[in-house]
Amino acid sequence: MRLPPIDLSRENTFGEISYESGGQYGPIRGDYLAFIIVHLGTLKIEADETVLQLEAGHCALSLTRDSYLTTIAPETLTHISWCDGRPLNAAWLYKERHKYAPFINASTQVQTLMQLGVDLGIGDRDGRGGLREALTNTLLNAYIYEAEVVAEERPIPQTILQARRFLDENFAADVSIERVAQQVRVSPQYLVSAFKKHLGMTPARYLWRCRLDYGAHLLQRSGLSVSEIAYQVGYKNPYHFSRQIKLAFDCSPTELREKMLNG
Template identity: 75%
Template sequence: MRLPPIDLGRENTFGELTYENGGEYGPIKGDYLAFMIVHIGSVTIEADSTITTLEAGQCALSLTREHYTCTATPGILTHTSWCDSRPENASWLYQEHKNIAASIATSRQVQTIVQLGVDLGLGDQDSRSGLREALTNALLNAYIYEAEVVEAERPIPQTILQARRFLDENFAADISIEKVARQVRVSPQYLVSAFKKHLGVTPARYLWRCRLDYGAHLLQRSGLTISEIAYQVGYKNPYHFSRQVKLAFNCSPTELREQKREG
């Protein structure tokens, strides 16, 4: 996902700050964009209802509507660099932010962009605000790209792999999402959201896909009737099976079987 440029000219700044023994920044009220890198130590960010803890080597993107507070951990030295702004006309950005990881490991690209902004300094509003705004937009896109890579490479949880295996082995049985969730010892809500997140499809849709795929296999490689196949792979009636075959293969079960014979 790549975001189009957004209006960040109002109060768009870069900076760096060292906390000798803890400290707090905020609260900031209203629409607020904050990007934070922790170089040494750790901080806790409260962004509306989300709380994120960052350790050295991590960064976070926060978008808030109500309040933002950043607290450096007491008793240790903490060094951070940051970029912030008051985004305007960016409701779509807040919507997209829900799908972006709150924090990731700081990449060299992200760190370089922030350092360029810090080196730029505050300067004259007219001469440097355009550069800061361009750097902030580049930072947003760099962060989003890195977050998408992290998400794509994140290992699939063992419980989701177990749920998929259970569906693969028992698709012909009378299975409910609640039964699968009990089998892998998670809540049905977590199973549905995590299954779709990591495998790109809900457990229910995956189950029907298994039934349909094996039904198509039997159509082309067995002499069973359409009704026998429908019941054998878990459909409650042949009509539902025939309809799903038509939607998936753009032909009837009989036509799908004939295609194999002609081939």
Template identity: 30%
Template sequence: MNSIVEHLPIDKASEAYCGTIVYSPGGKYGPRDQEYLQLVLLHTGRLNVTIDDTCHSVTPGHAVLLKPGHREYFEFADDQETWHRWIAVRVPGFEEEYEAKLNDLPFILPISAELNKLTDLMLDMKTGTSSESPQMRCMGLAALYQFSYEHSREGGMQHVHPSVMQAKSFIHERYAEDWTLNELAEHVNVTPEHLIRLFNAHENTTPIKYLWHYRVRQAVEMLSATDHPVAEISQRCGFKSTVHFSRCLKQRTGKSPSEIRREARNYK
């Protein structure tokens, strides 16, 4: 069944925002009254979100859909930092016109590679681009379309293999540790060769490449959102040394740690 989200034209969306943030251990946010259709992508840590007195627990590697007209309160992990990214689209009058038609969409889904890429692109675009611009509104709606599509795909198309989901969740929670392919495969009870085949089929990459990509993503976020020394970020994200850290960032982003941090500060 198609969701009403898939039929929202761009002129129904008045603006779209995106962001990324790292909360310190024990962080809290709210309460607030939700005014947007918002996707929250949880990458590390833990999240408990209370919506109209009902508490939902969210683990890393999942995206949740928040709907307008509800009261929300967020509580983050007590023992570690929590990193999440978000996309929010304002649709005036949404709760009156559309909310009853959104019941077919789930609250939570695994974060797909496609949804991650859309979030990356929207974050890259937002500097110097108005939240009311056609570009930002289109990207915000595209993320909502993708979430809706992935829900419909679960019913009739190939679902992500449980071993891939287990491995990704494990990586998200313990990416700083020194994992080998054999250890990851043993953790999810498959052979290393089979885990490689599964990741190639579902993620278009290998488990170890996924791990390094995730480490780089987390490191870029820490450089952008915190004042932690580069050496500390390197260690916390699982790199072998600051030299190795700088080389990996340069290969994958084209920028050094100092360039990433300087650009992030210039944008604030």
């Protein structure tokens, strides 16, 4: 699924560090997002109620509400790189974090994105803050995609990936299951059953989820009215959009927008 961008304008950093004789980082309190890649050695992460033991080659995504702490064993050379931030509009991701594998083997793509962020350095000169945030969101998308594949432990057929990509790119249009099936050259019956088997939901539900997620993003990051947003992301009825926002975020569109403004 194409994820709506997360606002990480506060304290979004990349970096790398070597520990020669152990150490700790944290505890960090409150909403916190952290990626860690372990290049050498071992590392323990305590993220809310989850405890992870990572080894060289592992990458972890932690999304915490209460407490985050990393511990490096003494007398062990450990080298890591990280990306972290304070997410402002990620209620949907907190709600679904249990669906993703807490750590994976760091792919070439994930390592490359992390290194690009590290190479940016710190500070916001030359617009680097915005680029850093964009890299973090790209890294989040890459990690979640790969973690979903790991969690399912089965390859997704190319036709289903193509159908998902088509929905990602055309969610605001008047899209039917028949049209998607025709696009990827399978029957509507096969598309529905295979999509649900491999992605955990029907194409129709995925389509509405894309619309809802991007609508929530526009509520928090644009000045468009609720009706304008509803029509722009594919809803024919603003009331339907408002009701879905309420069900997903436990607040009205106006309240969701105010939460963002009040930070």
